[in-house]
Amino acid sequence: MVLFQISEPGETQLQRQHHLAVGIDLGTTNSLVATVRDGHAETLVNAHGDYHCPSVVRYFADAPPVVGQEAKDAAYQDPLNTIASAKRLLGRGVADIETTANRLPYEFSSSDCGMPYIKTVAGNISPVAVSAEILKKLMEQAEADLGGELDGAVITVPAYFDDAQRQATKDAARLAGLKVLRLLNEPTAAAVAYGLDSGSEGIHVVYDFGGGTFDVSILRFSRGVFEVMATAGDSSLGGDDVDRLLAEWLLAEAGLTGEIEHRHLRRIIGEANRAKEALTTAASVQLSIETQTGEVWQGVLTRADFEALIDPLIMRTLRPCRRALRDAGLTTDDIQDVVMVGGSTRIPRVRECVAEFFGREPMVDIDPDKVVAVGAAIQADILVGNKPGDEMLLLDVIPLSLGIETMGGLVEKLVPRNTTIPVVRAQEFTTFKDGQTAMSIHVLQGERELVADSRSLARFELRGIPPMNAGAARIRVTFQVDADGLLSVSARELTSGVESSIEIKPSYGLTDSEVEKMLADSLLYAAEDVKKRRLHEQLVDSARLIEAVEAALKMDADGMLTNKECVTIKAALTTLKDKIQSEDIALIKAAHDKLERVTSDFAARRMNVHINEALSGKLLDQIID
Amino acid sequence: MESFFSKDYFQLFNFPAVYDIDRDALTQRYRDMQGLIHPDRFVNATEKERRMSVQLTALINEAYNVLKSPLARARYLLQQRGVDIDDSVTSKDIAFLTEQIELRERLEEARQGSNPGRALMKLAGELQKRLMELQLALEDAFLDESPDALEKAHRLYDEMQFISRLNDELDEIEDVLN
Numbered sequence: 034m035v036l037f038q039i040s041e042p043g044e045t046q047l048q049r050q051h052h053l054a055v056g057i058d059l060g061t062t063n064s065l066v067a068t069v070r071d072g073h074a075e076t077l078v079n080a081h082g083d084y085h086c087p088s089v090v091r092y093f094a095d096a097p098p099v100v101g102q103e104a105k106d107a108a109y110q111d112p113l114n115t116i117a118s119a120k121r122l123l124g125r126g127v128a129d130i131e132t133t134a135n136r137l138p139y140e141f142s143s144s145d146c147g148m149p150y151i152k153t154v155a156g157n158i159s160p161v162a163v164s165a166e167i168l169k170k171l172m173e174q175a176e177a178d179l180g181g182e183l184d185g186a187v188i189t190v191p192a193y194f195d196d197a198q199r200q201a202t203k204d205a206a207r208l209a210g211l212k213v214l215r216l217l218n219e220p221t222a223a224a225v226a227y228g229l230d231s232g233s234e235g236i237h238v239v240y241d242f243g244g245g246t247f248d249v250s251i252l253r254f255s256r257g258v259f260e261v262m263a264t265a266g267d268s269s270l271g272g273d274d275v276d277r278l279l280a281e282w283l284l285a286e287a288g289l290t291g292e293i294e295h296r297h298l299r300r301i302i303g304e305a306n307r308a309k310e311a312l313t314t315a316a317s318v319q320l321s322i323e324t325q326t327g328e329v330w331q332g333v334l335t336r337a338d339f340e341a342l343i344d345p346l347i348m349r350t351l352r353p354c355r356r357a358l359r360d361a362g363l364t365t366d367d368i369q370d371v372v373m374v375g376g377s378t379r380i381p382r383v384r385e386c387v388a389e390f391f392g393r394e395p396m397v398d399i400d401p402d403k404v405v406a407v408g409a410a411i412q413a414d415i416l417v418g419n420k421p422g423d424e425m426l427l428l429d430v431i432p433l434s435l436g437i438e439t440m441g442g443l444v445e446k447l448v449p450r451n452t453t454i455p456v457v458r459a460q461e462f463t464t465f466k467d468g469q470t471a472m473s474i475h476v477l478q479g480e481r482e483l484v485a486d487s488r489s490l491a492r493f494e495l496r497g498i499p500p501m502n503a504g505a506a507r508i509r510v511t512f513q514v515d516a517d518g519l520l521s522v523s524a525r526e527l528t529s530g531v532e533s534s535i536e537i538k539p540s541y542g543l544t545d546s547e548v549e550k551m552l553a554d555s556l557l558y559a560a561e562d563v564k565k566r567r568l569h570e571q572l573v574d575s576a577r578l579i580e581a582v583e584a585a586l587k588m589d590a591d592g593m594l595t596n597k598e599c600v601t602i603k604a605a606l607t608t609l610k611d612k613i614q615s616e617d618i619a620l621i622k623a624a625h626d627k628l629e630r631v632t633s634d635f636a637a638r639r640m641n642v643h644i645n646e647a648l649s650g651k652l653l654d655q656i657i658d
Numbered sequence: 659m660e661s662f663f664s665k666d667y668f669q670l671f672n673f674p675a676v677y678d679i680d681r682d683a684l685t686q687r688y689r690d691m692q693g694l695i696h697p698d699r700f701v702n703a704t705e706k707e708r709r710m711s712v713q714l715t716a717l718i719n720e721a722y723n724v725l726k727s728p729l730a731r732a733r734y735l736l737q738q739r740g741v742d743i744d745d746s747v748t749s750k751d752i753a754f755l756t757e758q759i760e761l762r763e764r765l766e767e768a769r770q771g772s773n774p775g776r777a778l779m780k781l782a783g784e785l786q787k788r789l790m791e792l793q794l795a796l797e798d799a800f801l802d803e804s805p806d807a808l809e810k811a812h813r814l815y816d817e818m819q820f821i822s823r824l825n826d827e828l829d830e831i832e833d834v835l836n
Contacts (some may be wrong), residue, residue: 040664417702424693426693453719456719457720459807513716515697515712516697516698633706639707642663
């Protein structure tokens, strides 16, 4: 196998132990964790035998928060301290959520980082911290089940999440002490779960209508490669909206007006949710709610009335379907099958509308609640290195265009939506005034032409430009979107060769130092635990590095390294192995960085030689045959 | 590593630098290359290798995007052959200018007509047909070795770019209508 020796030489793979890796579906309503055990992907159950963990966290003044069913059960008694649907707030700004927040039964406070914090008895809590609690709970559950600390996780995100929302998800994982192997788009994960089951080649649509988000992705599966052709969606449309619409209907029918107490509203939304679920099978449902005067209102909702009520929401999901088809350059005739994902696809009317739109019955073979976690687990197993020789590959896209503010409040798009990631794009800018030494760059995401209509991701201050006449400086700004769909930016002044310093301040999110501080102050783990977690993370990283370097030396030391280089690398390797025993995180980190540094040139040489060899036409032809 | 970035996109894919490209073979080669260099293959590698993998994959993605698109491929080939493409310069070709005005008017009429959905669909069909014709004409022009062939290809490219943009605008109008 010419292919695999480059990154994963077979000999060391055999000696390598089985790595513990999980897939986590961090949902708006429920979250799940899955793993591959004995070659089979399965969702893990908690002590009560439940595979889904309600994405609800309840905070207390003087005790650690509780997560899951227990918290959800308390939502009626303690609505202000019980946080559900935090995913809707991830990576959002205060202004963004004004419309949503009015309908969410919490109290908010603004913060320096632009994110809305939720007021609780335990203090002001960021949505990132709420998500971290959920991740931590799932991680602990998995570790108890699998009998060891995790080497990493694949966490799924809605395909339509923007950069700030993705970054917030990754920050939550960091807070929870979870190593993220990859952020994976939910529809892509679902396709993986289905694709490997049926092994079917062709073009698939994944219609993912969850608790808080809607995504549609069109993927081509061919010879082990999943290629996302287009994705579209609405990151603030989900089953919650169905509940809310029903709750509003209930309020109107029961004649409730004006200000409604949080606790009361919770109960009404709960009743709406119950009615929705009952109507999946029943033709009508009995409803009863308490009015403000304490009387009990009773009524009946038929399925036909329910469907008429929610049809506008379902229609809102078809518009992204149309756009995704168009972006992929396809019509519904090209589609082989439609996969249904997410709890909201249990609603019969949703299935009907999707069947009508695509002209075929959608597939519901795998439990729509589990399919995303299962796909994520399969990908995690591959990424962590448990399946050497597996050639499955995912090629995903960026969901929303990235651009920069130009003169007149307009957006210049640098990376259009549905571009395959990773992607690197550069753009040159110049100065506007004589002697200008700094420049402000505003990064935006979205499809609209005006800055005012787009999502502000970050503002960059570029400093240290040598003073020149206006228009003489040439500043090259490079956008890089990695395989997680996350953006990073670098800049250089070209005429002088000066690397300009860049200051990144995410518009709605936490800076690295804020995450570090939260981690330090966190209620998530006691100080000892934080230390233990960090040491564990460092050990996992270092073990990985040692494996990679040993494999590389075995394969390529002869011919690619001088004796002197070889001795230097081996010495650094021995030092790191030695320091690992010390349990001193600073010492291990220093030895780790040293080994990275001394192998840097070797790594570059290997990449160059191997890829050149492999990509030369002759070898490629052998591979194709 | 440097040697990759100094290669032109055709060399990178080990393809002859021609306009009439075998799309299926290109896609297959692209996937094979991705199978080797994608960051998912380097999750357990050193940081340097991971970084290189991202950059190389981005390069391959960019090259594939250019080569697979009839419009971007034409532009790239023209630039490779020393043609300076300046988008800010307006064409002096009267026939082309007339066509631009006519098509713009038709898009406006379709949008404001009594049945915009249908009118737009009809116009979209015509634009698609024209794009196909232009692609075939470009294939010929790039094969032609006569002295004015490049200039001809450049003119065809300009027209293709105009029609593609108009098509994008039409898509956006349809999007709003839906």
